[in-house]
Amino acid sequence: xxxxxAETVVYAHQTPVVEASTRRPGRTNKTQLKLFExxxxxxxxxxxxxTTVEDIAERAGVSKGTVYYNFGSKKTMIDQLLxxxxxxxxxxxxxxxxxxxxxxxxxxxxxxxxxxxREHPGFARLWVSELWRAGADxxxxxxxxxxxxxxxxxxxxxxxxxxxxxxxxxxxxGVSLIIFGAVFMLSMDETRHGAERTPEESAxxxxxxxxxxxxx
Amino acid sequence: xxxxxAETVVYAHQTPVVEASTRRPGRTNKTQLKLFExxxxxxxxxxxxxTTVEDIAERAGVSKGTVYYNFGSKKTMIDQLLxxxxxxxxxxxxxxxxxxxxxxxxxxxxxxxxxxxREHPGFARLWVSELWRAGADxxxxxxxxxxxxxxxxxxxxxxxxxxxxxxxxxxxxGVSLIIFGAVFMLSMDETRHGAERTPEESAxxxxxxxxxxxxx
Amino acid sequence: xxxxxAETVVYAHQTPVVEASTRRPGRTNKTQLKLFExxxxxxxxxxxxxTTVEDIAERAGVSKGTVYYNFGSKKTMIDQLLxxxxxxxxxxxxxxxxxxxxxxxxxxxxxxxxxxxREHPGFARLWVSELWRAGADxxxxxxxxxxxxxxxxxxxxxxxxxxxxxxxxxxxxGVSLIIFGAVFMLSMDETRHGAERTPEESAxxxxxxxxxxxxx
Amino acid sequence: xxxxxAETVVYAHQTPVVEASTRRPGRTNKTQLKLFExxxxxxxxxxxxxTTVEDIAERAGVSKGTVYYNFGSKKTMIDQLLxxxxxxxxxxxxxxxxxxxxxxxxxxxxxxxxxxxREHPGFARLWVSELWRAGADxxxxxxxxxxxxxxxxxxxxxxxxxxxxxxxxxxxxGVSLIIFGAVFMLSMDETRHGAERTPEESAxxxxxxxxxxxxx
DNA sequence: CATGAATGAGCATTCATTCAT
DNA sequence: AATGAATGAATGCTCATTCAT
Numbered sequence: 001x002x003x004x005x006a007e008t009v010v011y012a013h014q015t016p017v018v019e020a021s022t023r024r025p026g027r028t029n030k031t032q033l034k035l036f037e038x039x040x041x042x043x044x045x046x047x048x049x050x051t052t053v054e055d056i057a058e059r060a061g062v063s064k065g066t067v068y069y070n071f072g073s074k075k076t077m078i079d080q081l082l083x084x085x086x087x088x089x090x091x092x093x094x095x096x097x098x099x100x101x102x103x104x105x106x107x108x109x110x111x112x113x114x115x116x117x118r119e120h121p122g123f124a125r126l127w128v129s130e131l132w133r134a135g136a137d138x139x140x141x142x143x144x145x146x147x148x149x150x151x152x153x154x155x156x157x158x159x160x161x162x163x164x165x166x167x168x169x170x171x172x173x174g175v176s177l178i179i180f181g182a183v184f185m186l187s188m189d190e191t192r193h194g195a196e197r198t199p200e201e202s203a204x205x206x207x208x209x210x211x212x213x214x215x216x
Numbered sequence: 217x218x219x220x221x222a223e224t225v226v227y228a229h230q231t232p233v234v235e236a237s238t239r240r241p242g243r244t245n246k247t248q249l250k251l252f253e254x255x256x257x258x259x260x261x262x263x264x265x266x267t268t269v270e271d272i273a274e275r276a277g278v279s280k281g282t283v284y285y286n287f288g289s290k291k292t293m294i295d296q297l298l299x300x301x302x303x304x305x306x307x308x309x310x311x312x313x314x315x316x317x318x319x320x321x322x323x324x325x326x327x328x329x330x331x332x333x334r335e336h337p338g339f340a341r342l343w344v345s346e347l348w349r350a351g352a353d354x355x356x357x358x359x360x361x362x363x364x365x366x367x368x369x370x371x372x373x374x375x376x377x378x379x380x381x382x383x384x385x386x387x388x389x390g391v392s393l394i395i396f397g398a399v400f401m402l403s404m405d406e407t408r409h410g411a412e413r414t415p416e417e418s419a420x421x422x423x424x425x426x427x428x429x430x431x432x
Numbered sequence: 433x434x435x436x437x438a439e440t441v442v443y444a445h446q447t448p449v450v451e452a453s454t455r456r457p458g459r460t461n462k463t464q465l466k467l468f469e470x471x472x473x474x475x476x477x478x479x480x481x482x483t484t485v486e487d488i489a490e491r492a493g494v495s496k497g498t499v500y501y502n503f504g505s506k507k508t509m510i511d512q513l514l515x516x517x518x519x520x521x522x523x524x525x526x527x528x529x530x531x532x533x534x535x536x537x538x539x540x541x542x543x544x545x546x547x548x549x550r551e552h553p554g555f556a557r558l559w560v561s562e563l564w565r566a567g568a569d570x571x572x573x574x575x576x577x578x579x580x581x582x583x584x585x586x587x588x589x590x591x592x593x594x595x596x597x598x599x600x601x602x603x604x605x606g607v608s609l610i611i612f613g614a615v616f617m618l619s620m621d622e623t624r625h626g627a628e629r630t631p632e633e634s635a636x637x638x639x640x641x642x643x644x645x646x647x648x
Numbered sequence: 649x650x651x652x653x654a655e656t657v658v659y660a661h662q663t664p665v666v667e668a669s670t671r672r673p674g675r676t677n678k679t680q681l682k683l684f685e686x687x688x689x690x691x692x693x694x695x696x697x698x699t700t701v702e703d704i705a706e707r708a709g710v711s712k713g714t715v716y717y718n719f720g721s722k723k724t725m726i727d728q729l730l731x732x733x734x735x736x737x738x739x740x741x742x743x744x745x746x747x748x749x750x751x752x753x754x755x756x757x758x759x760x761x762x763x764x765x766r767e768h769p770g771f772a773r774l775w776v777s778e779l780w781r782a783g784a785d786x787x788x789x790x791x792x793x794x795x796x797x798x799x800x801x802x803x804x805x806x807x808x809x810x811x812x813x814x815x816x817x818x819x820x821x822g823v824s825l826i827i828f829g830a831v832f833m834l835s836m837d838e839t840r841h842g843a844e845r846t847p848e849e850s851a852x853x854x855x856x857x858x859x860x861x862x863x864x
Numbered sequence: 865c866a867t868g869a870a871t872g873a874g875c876a877t878t879c880a881t882t883c884a885t
Numbered sequence: 886a887a888t889g890a891a892t893g894a895a896t897g898c899t900c901a902t903t904c905a906t
Contacts, residue, residue, distance in 0.1 A: 177405055185397025280898085882891085
């Protein structure tokens with residue numbers, strides 16, 4: 001007796017991530033969490049297209065039907081997984097960014113992001129896949145998440161100007177983007193080639209860009 | 217007797233990447249080029265998994281069988297397409313880097329890369345997909361290509377020290393990596409959201425990192 | 433979670449033949465039986481290679497996917513079909529061989545075999561195809577079945593010595609083999625050219641060899 | 649400029665086997681012989697359906713097109729190969745059967761057949777496959793060959809009556825058939841499981857049936 | 865004579881999705 | 886709330902066959 005579900009999944013800003021698009025009202029339940037973990041886990045190997053619903057269900061120890069009972073479709077599940085992961089990532093970065101010095105706040109946030117992506121390679125892998133997807137089956141969720149992350153970084157970068165002299169011939173948006181790119185590449189590289197750098201070193205590397213941004 | 221893989225497009229390495237399964241010598245022929253173009257074209261829409269062999273063949277104006285006659289498998293074709301695209305990319309960057317001033321050489325090479333990736337979104341899309349794949353069907357090609365690009369950037373960065381004071385507490389390898397990430401993110405962002413920046417601006421942004429690297 | 437192979441029809445051996453790839457326990461279900469019947473039916477026309485999974489599914493009244501849900505692959509299905517048919521054949525022969533006189537027991541068993549093969553030409557056709565296959569996709573099932581049938585005949589032949597004088601310059605193994613060959617050739621000939629002999633006559637013919645074996 | 653070729657291949661009794669159905673008039677040429685050898689060789693592994701035209705051409709060291717230039721179709725090639733092999737087999741048996749004593753003539757002919765089939769497992773494999781094929785693509789060649797072999801054996805068996813007392817309650821046709829089956833099974837068994845018997849022993853085994861036939 | 869390139873119908877297989885229980 | 890069985894459209898791949906050179 002499952003109710004039909006809307007195709008469009010709106011990313012719920014500020015409100016509980018999963019709730020909005022769940023098949024049935026109510027909070028993310030235990031089965032859904034199990035499926036999220038399993039999916040994140042397995043997604044580190046092959047990206048969403050290469051990962052089958054059966055794989056995920058098996059890893060989560062439930063049947064395929066259960067995935068459909070809980071999410072209605074693979075697409076929806078991926079979508080909500082993305083939201084789930086992004087929420088956690090943002091939460092980590094937010095906590096870490098609680099520093100008075102804006103440079104330190106940014107460094108600390110990037111450090112947290114690097115740690116998170118290292119520990120959740122499946123999320124990183126998934127995000128990359130979705131981030132650069134195009135065509136018919138594009139979901140707006142990715143854009144919304146990207147916007148949230150970007151906004152978060154942008155605000156941290158804006159704060160730099162309150163204490164440092166920053167270059168005014170470079171857009172904050174642009175700087176945020178390449179910082180984003182640097183962090184991602186560092187994380188994915190670790191996943192692929194093993195950690196050749198400590199998270200601290202990675203964060204310092206990413207801050208090089210900021211050092212180029214701060215100054216005349 | 218049928219050509220499963222042509223040596224032709226083998227990416228410029230000391231040892232041919234796909235030699236093991238190569239069946240015959242000879243140059244990349246017209247059909248293979250047509251297929252490469254078609255594949256690059258289509259790949260900008262949905263990544264390799266979402267792109268079917270039939271689609272590629274149709275766009276190239278040949279039959280599905282022809283793809284298999286020329287490449288033997290989808291995987292092999294993708295692999296060689298990657299090599300083909302990388303060869304062109306590196307060629308562009310090499311030509312552009314012909315400047316006496318090492319900073320300008322680097323900036324110009326990055327500019328060329330940004331242009332190339334903008335004009336070949338399919339290649340960029342494909343590369344991203346392969347770059348972070350793992351598991352059974354991983355092909356070493358991606359690693360080799362990545363290594364070549366990284367080596368190229370690394371050498372340009374090394375040259376900076378001949379004229380500028382550079383930070384010695386950051387590894388050149390690491391700097392190369394985040395430059396790589398920045399360029400990629402800039403390019404993919406353009407593909408996804410339309411060009412909000414000129415290529416020149418994008419190149420300057422990427423150089424911010426270098427500016428952070430150059431100085432005491 | 434899906435049943436690729438059922439343990440059910442595993443041919444009566446000490447160790448299940450296909451155990452390695454079995455996914456779940458449980459009895460041979462209705463769908464699998466339907467598929468066996470359909471496959472045996474169709475196989476009489478063209479051997480396993482010429483028979484498509486689609487044909488079998490259609491004749492069984494299920495979808496192609498169902499075949500794969502139940503058996504995992506065409507090869508596995510053929511394998512289990514062989515086991516299924518062999519089990520039935522051996523059962524028939526076993527029942528028929530219940531005679532005190534060893535010669536009569538053997539004759540009766542051969543008669544049963546001839547009847548069975550006549551009524552299941554698909555099984556005979558399949559077996560012939562597999563029996564002499566070689567190369568990469570060889571499955572051990574055929575050997576195991578052959579060994580069982582041979583062992584059964586061998587034992588019946590051994591019993592002859594308890595009542596008759598038999599030639600000791602001919603190996604029981606060899607005699608079993610040519611009896612096997614005679615029965616097969618008789619059956620297949622009927623299938624190809626129509627029944628020119630009654631099963632009784634066929635059985636008597638096969639017993640000629642035994643008559644040559646019994647005597648000084 | 650290849651002339652079209654008739655689908656129906658008539659088996660040329662008593663006349664050169666290959667000539668009748670060759671695309672162009674004239675004797676079997678070198679290329680055709682090379683292809684026959686290659687096909688016989690490779691056919692021992694997988695039967696005609698599993699053997700591709702490409703496999704045969706490759707083994708013969710010619711191109712696929714050459715097969716079609718020489719035979720017009722795979723079917724025709726197989727057909728002529730069958731004729732070619734049968735002609736050789738019959739020739740061997742004929743030479744071997746030149747004995748005054750009919751029993752010895754038969755034994756010797758069977759011995760020759762066993763040797764031939766052992767040395768040409770591809771022919772045996774091919775024949776078995778064709779012998780029990782059914783359906784639309786049945787070629788009459790197999791029947792004609794079978795008839796020739798059977799006639800040959802039948803005549804040898806008929807001669808037995810000139811010197812031995814034979815059973816009159818068993819048809820010569822039937823006896824020929826099971827001798828045929830015995831020889832085949834012995835040969836194929838050797839191919840599959842290695843030679844556990846010398847050809848002499850195999851021939852003696854097959855003669856058991858004759859011993860059952862000779863006597864009151 | 866021979867062949868390399870191309871073809872396309874046909875086939876085994878995968879997998880997201882449905883649904884009765 | 887969960888699931889096992891079934892589905893069928895989609896897809897990668899094979900291979901006999903054609904044909905221009």
